[in-house]
Amino acid sequence: MTATSPPESILSPKAAVAALLGDDNQLRYYAAWWLGKHQVHEACEVLCSALKDELYRTEQGGYPLRRQAARALGQLKNTQAVPALLQVLNCKEDLRLREAAIQALAAIGDSRAVEGLLELLESQQEQPLEALIEALGTLQVWSVHQQIEVFLAHGSERVQCAAARYLYLFSQEPRYIERIVKNLTHENMYLRWSAAFDLGSIGHLEAAQAIINAKVGNSLKLLNLKRILEAVLGSDRSNQQDNEKTTRLLLSAIDDLLIQL
Amino acid sequence: MNAFNNDLDTAWLIQQLRRASTPVDAVQLIQALTTKKTTVGDGEEIIAVLIEMLSHHHPSVPAAAVEGLVQLGLDSVEPLIAAYHASVDHGLQAYIVQALAKIGDSKALDLLLEVVGVEVANHCQGNVRRVAARGLGRIGSTANDPEVVKGAIAKLTWTLQKTEDWALRYAAVVSLQEIATLDAIATLQAALAQEQDSVVQVRLKTALSEL
Numbered sequence: 001m002t003a004t005s006p007p008e009s010i011l012s013p014k015a016a017v018a019a020l021l022g023d024d025n026q027l028r029y030y031a032a033w034w035l036g037k038h039q040v041h042e043a044c045e046v047l048c049s050a051l052k053d054e055l056y057r058t059e060q061g062g063y064p065l066r067r068q069a070a071r072a073l074g075q076l077k078n079t080q081a082v083p084a085l086l087q088v089l090n091c092k093e094d095l096r097l098r099e100a101a102i103q104a105l106a107a108i109g110d111s112r113a114v115e116g117l118l119e120l121l122e123s124q125q126e127q128p129l130e131a132l133i134e135a136l137g138t139l140q141v142w143s144v145h146q147q148i149e150v151f152l153a154h155g156s157e158r159v160q161c162a163a164a165r166y167l168y169l170f171s172q173e174p175r176y177i178e179r180i181v182k183n184l185t186h187e188n189m190y191l192r193w194s195a196a197f198d199l200g201s202i203g204h205l206e207a208a209q210a211i212i213n214a215k216v217g218n219s220l221k222l223l224n225l226k227r228i229l230e231a232v233l234g235s236d237r238s239n240q241q242d243n244e245k246t247t248r249l250l251l252s253a254i255d256d257l258l259i260q261l
Numbered sequence: 262m263n264a265f266n267n268d269l270d271t272a273w274l275i276q277q278l279r280r281a282s283t284p285v286d287a288v289q290l291i292q293a294l295t296t297k298k299t300t301v302g303d304g305e306e307i308i309a310v311l312i313e314m315l316s317h318h319h320p321s322v323p324a325a326a327v328e329g330l331v332q333l334g335l336d337s338v339e340p341l342i343a344a345y346h347a348s349v350d351h352g353l354q355a356y357i358v359q360a361l362a363k364i365g366d367s368k369a370l371d372l373l374l375e376v377v378g379v380e381v382a383n384h385c386q387g388n389v390r391r392v393a394a395r396g397l398g399r400i401g402s403t404a405n406d407p408e409v410v411k412g413a414i415a416k417l418t419w420t421l422q423k424t425e426d427w428a429l430r431y432a433a434v435v436s437l438q439e440i441a442t443l444d445a446i447a448t449l450q451a452a453l454a455q456e457q458d459s460v461v462q463v464r465l466k467t468a469l470s471e472l
Contacts, residue, residue: 219388222428226460233459251464258432259362259395261355261388 013040025056029068036072047072048084052102053147061093068099070087082108092125095184099128106135114141121147129154130162137166138201146171157183158194165198177206184214192216200224201231205246212253218260225254271303275310284319291322295329307339311440312344315356323356330360338366355389362396367404373397374416377429391432394420398436401445416439418448427458434461438468446472 010016019031022045032050043046050069057063060211070088073081079105088101098120104248105113117135120127133148139162153164168176169226183195199207200223208228211221229250232243274294281287291314294307311333314326337360345357349381358376361369376393401413409410417440420433434452437445448466458460 189373219428224425229460233463246461248467251467252430254460254464255435256437258428259359261359261392261394 009032013038013042016035016040017043017046017116023055025065026166027052028056029256032065032068032072033258036068036075039075039076041078044076044078044080047076048081051084051088058261062251063091063097065092066091066094067097070097070100070104074100074107076111077108079108082110082112083234090114095126095128099131102128102131102135106131106138109139111139114139118144129159130156132161133159133166134201137169140169142170157186157191159166161191161195161198165202168204172204174206177202177204177210180207181210181214184210185215193220196220196224197227200227202228205230205249206248208246208253218257222254222257225250229254231255271297273309275306278314284317286320287314287317287319287322288325291325291329295332304333304336304356305340306335308340312339312357315336315344315354315360316350327356327360327363331363335366337366338364342369342372342429351389354391358389358396359392362392362399365396365399365403367400367406368406368410370400370412370454372410373400374412377420386423387426387429390424391426391429394429394432398432398439401436401440401442410440410442411444412444414444414448417445421448421452422455424467427461430456430458431461431464434468436465438472443472 010019011089013035016031016034016038019027020035022028022031028050032047035047047069051066051073053065053069054183056065066088070085073085085101085108088096091097102117102120105117105232113135117139117232118131118141119134127231129151133151136144136148148163148166152167153178154160154163161183164176164179167173168180180195180198183191184199186192186195192214193216196211196214199211208225211224211228214221217252230245232246233248271294274290274297278287278294281290286334291311293402308330311326315323316397317323317326324328330341335342341357341361345354345457348354354401358373363375373393373396377390379390397413397417401410401417404410406415407458414437417437421437422432424430424433434449440470446469449465449472453462453469456465
């Protein structure tokens, strides 16, 4: 969820930090979003403190401000936030908060997160499995690949696709990509989107081809081809010739989509 | 006699198209109408019915109508511009912009300049600005009038320097590469130092290496 119209205008990092430390919960929530969106690194510490906020709770027991602070820290990608985010993983009352923290830890990409994530995987409590499996894939935690294999048969298709993404990143076997591609034509629009995003986070040519051919909206194609290209540009492990070839192909695919609505 | 039959045929096809009960029928009729060699007189009517079809609820129909209007080319430009200004429907306007961008005639310059320049509150409309920016590339690379080329480059330069949407800036890069005048190349070179997005940056480098 993002804030739609600001309750009061926040125009500077200083004003945002002041608002975050104030007592208007709506404004604090918006301030946390603002600090993440503008990647205000000086706010890392106050955002970490907001992860322990007790003042803003929903009737169901959720912590909206904590969740938003976690998302903002994911946007900062500041490794100093890792210990505070790891503590949040123990917050038993709020599944969505754990999910936001997992996503932030994956975005930061610090290996200190691995142990905490593995504890969640072992836990008996309900966990945000889709985010958790995605994070394990992003952090390349391959020691649990056999456990992840089991999730291919999970009751939720989104969890299945997250597992397929992890297993493809681990093994590079095409059959896992095919599992995700299957959902690109799913009758449920949200599953199609989710599949496009799963493919977008895999920096490979096969994933790009699948997205180019998929029946999803043009903006979604552009966004996910961009994500693949970013992954290719940021990768150092595969050989350079392959990367250049993939880059050319992705650029030309993006070029062709520009004039489509 | 031939021309007479031809006219009758066209009128009949137009009537069928207005009454078409399925999107598939409508698309086939649109294709039949646009591939027909028509006399000068009925071109206007074909263009009018194709513009009507841009408001069809099934997305395959407006897509086919856009292709048809692009095939009919220059004759479509003025009716499309008039239809744009006569409408307040963003969906219809988006298809009109796309058709004008694909045709790339300089009569559409002012309209496309305006579309590229408008910050739209509704984020979903960002794609229309992007399409219009590609249209400026076509116009700028084919127009004979230096003022038109200058206008297109100026707006694309602004787009590359001042807008937030990566896809819009990316489209400006591709269009400036297409135009490829010294001014256009200078803009691309200047953007290298400024561009923060890695994907737009790599497209800039590719453009400059190909020029």
